[in-house]
Amino acid sequence: MRDVAVIGVGMIKFGRYPEKTVPELGAQAAHLALKDAGVDMKDIELVASGNLYQSNAMVGQRILQIIGQTGVPVINVANACATGSTAFREAYMSVASGAYDMTMAIGSEQMGKMGLLGGGGAGGDPAYSTEGVLGSGLMPAVFGMAGVEHMRKYGSTQEHFAKVSVKNHKHSMHNPYSQYQTEVGLEEVLNARVVSWPNTLYMCCPTGDGAAAAILCSMDKARQYTTKPIRVAASVLTSDPWTQRDLIMPDINTLTRNAAKEAYEKAGIGPGDLDLIELHDCFATAELLHYENLGICGEGEAGRMIDEGATSVGGKIPVNASGGLLSKGHPLGATGVANVCEVVWHLRGEAGNRQVEGAKVGMAHVIGLGSACTLQVLEKV
Amino acid sequence: MAEAPAAEKTQRPIVPFLKLPATGNPYLQGSRCKKCGATYLGARMACSKCFSTDAMDDVQLSDKGELHVFSIVHQSAPGVPTPYIAAIVDLPEGVSVRCNIQGVEPDPKNLKFGMPVQMVTEKIRTDREGNDVIAFSFKPI
Ligand SMILES: [Zn+2]
Numbered sequence: 374m375r376d377v378a379v380i381g382v383g384m385i386k387f388g389r390y391p392e393k394t395v396p397e398l399g400a401q402a403a404h405l406a407l408k409d410a411g412v413d414m415k416d417i418e419l420v421a422s423g424n425l426y427q428s429n430a431m432v433g434q435r436i437l438q439i440i441g442q443t444g445v446p447v448i449n450v451a452n453a454c455a456t457g458s459t460a461f462r463e464a465y466m467s468v469a470s471g472a473y474d475m476t477m478a479i480g481s482e483q484m485g486k487m488g489l490l491g492g493g494g495a496g497g498d499p500a501y502s503t504e505g506v507l508g509s510g511l512m513p514a515v516f517g518m519a520g521v522e523h524m525r526k527y528g529s530t531q532e533h534f535a536k537v538s539v540k541n542h543k544h545s546m547h548n549p550y551s552q553y554q555t556e557v558g559l560e561e562v563l564n565a566r567v568v569s570w571p572n573t574l575y576m577c578c579p580t581g582d583g584a585a586a587a588i589l590c591s592m593d594k595a596r597q598y599t600t601k602p603i604r605v606a607a608s609v610l611t612s613d614p615w616t617q618r619d620l621i622m623p624d625i626n627t628l629t630r631n632a633a634k635e636a637y638e639k640a641g642i643g644p645g646d647l648d649l650i651e652l653h654d655c656f657a658t659a660e661l662l663h664y665e666n667l668g669i670c671g672e673g674e675a676g677r678m679i680d681e682g683a684t685s686v687g688g689k690i691p692v693n694a695s696g697g698l699l700s701k702g703h704p705l706g707a708t709g710v711a712n713v714c715e716v717v718w719h720l721r722g723e724a725g726n727r728q729v730e731g732a733k734v735g736m737a738h739v740i741g742l743g744s745a746c747t748l749q750v751l752e753k754v
Numbered sequence: 755m756a757e758a759p760a761a762e763k764t765q766r767p768i769v770p771f772l773k774l775p776a777t778g779n780p781y782l783q784g785s786r787c788k789k790c791g792a793t794y795l796g797a798r799m800a801c802s803k804c805f806s807t808d809a810m811d812d813v814q815l816s817d818k819g820e821l822h823v824f825s826i827v828h829q830s831a832p833g834v835p836t837p838y839i840a841a842i843v844d845l846p847e848g849v850s851v852r853c854n855i856q857g858v859e860p861d862p863k864n865l866k867f868g869m870p871v872q873m874v875t876e877k878i879r880t881d882r883e884g885n886d887v888i889a890f891s892f893k894p895i
Binding site: 500503505506508510511513514518522525566570618 | 851878891
């Protein structure tokens, strides 16, 4: 495997674009990334396109029908919430393997208003639908229970989780790409209506539309295009290994821990070397679990970490400087490429008022329930 | 052709692993890997722990267990009544079950980690063919 660099990134502000098509959103992001890299479609040798809700509709090819039909290989990727980040990894692997010199990853999504409450239908006779009868398989309850498991193990409280929402909303105020850029107070978060306890409305990511793209290039050619290549120090994808309850209660922890171990080994770093992390806060409960899963604190210390402000911008290890999915939004296919964009901007020193000063190494983490975990370690060179 | 017993004609379990015997109490059926002992809810083609493809042993699961974790669901898919308690219950055979908890108000203060719970069944709906659909849930003992 050879070294790979990200030489261009771009994303559109997440939000609602009912007047646009998914390929139009993806095309906008692709144009931004191409422009950022200073290349054009004839330089791109492979495109990996992530989209979930239209995964049978050849979104990648339809994007090329807008931005340039060069006849290159197009891979359409679907991997739940890890859809975009898996597309990024495909684009990375294609260059790392030596098969191609320059590739593009695009993530795009239009979610409608159902968002993470969508799906869950049993098919066939609705009398046999189990949702609400045999518990819940919907994301708010799944991540609610994952948080409750942390309460059970370590005595963490709803307030600990609520503080994640307060922090990420505060961060979002400085991110022009964020769907929401509004500060919320702790009382406001705790008093908001409960979606699935312990997560209240402000502790759940919004639904929306969005797109993001990245251009990857072999490191030996990267400097032809940019003075600030960002090295992909590790790009890892795991699925859930067998654990006792996983088939009944999705285990979001073990596969993240496995991915973290592999990513740190590949990158030759430890969690203490990270300057910032964009991680998968689809629900506020998830963020605290991942502090421990990614090893930025010890077992059971996540609650203390958020209490101490260690993961705020300006703290020891800023997490979700972008505002996270809780504010920035979570258009599934776009999410995993967008968090690469965010980390790249910080490593280049281009993140504006939310800049993590002097950032040299960053991590982007995504979980797709079912489950897939991706980790990208990015490094300034 | 022999007629099926009346109970099988009119009562259908909501999921295949809920067994409704003509005599005796309803129960959940599991399967246990002969090789490694991993136990699963319902039938399995193979063991995802040790990869054994040997036929598994059927296990009649206990109707009593312990509450592992829960969430109080206040917003769900269209048509699903809320609020309700969604939970994971651990059974002594080493199997976990996703279920509703009944018999207490849906408030976190009514629920204790590890509290003993017992399975109950009830008719929840009638299907298109007119059969009673039977579901299970757990209630605190
Ligand atoms: Zn086995």
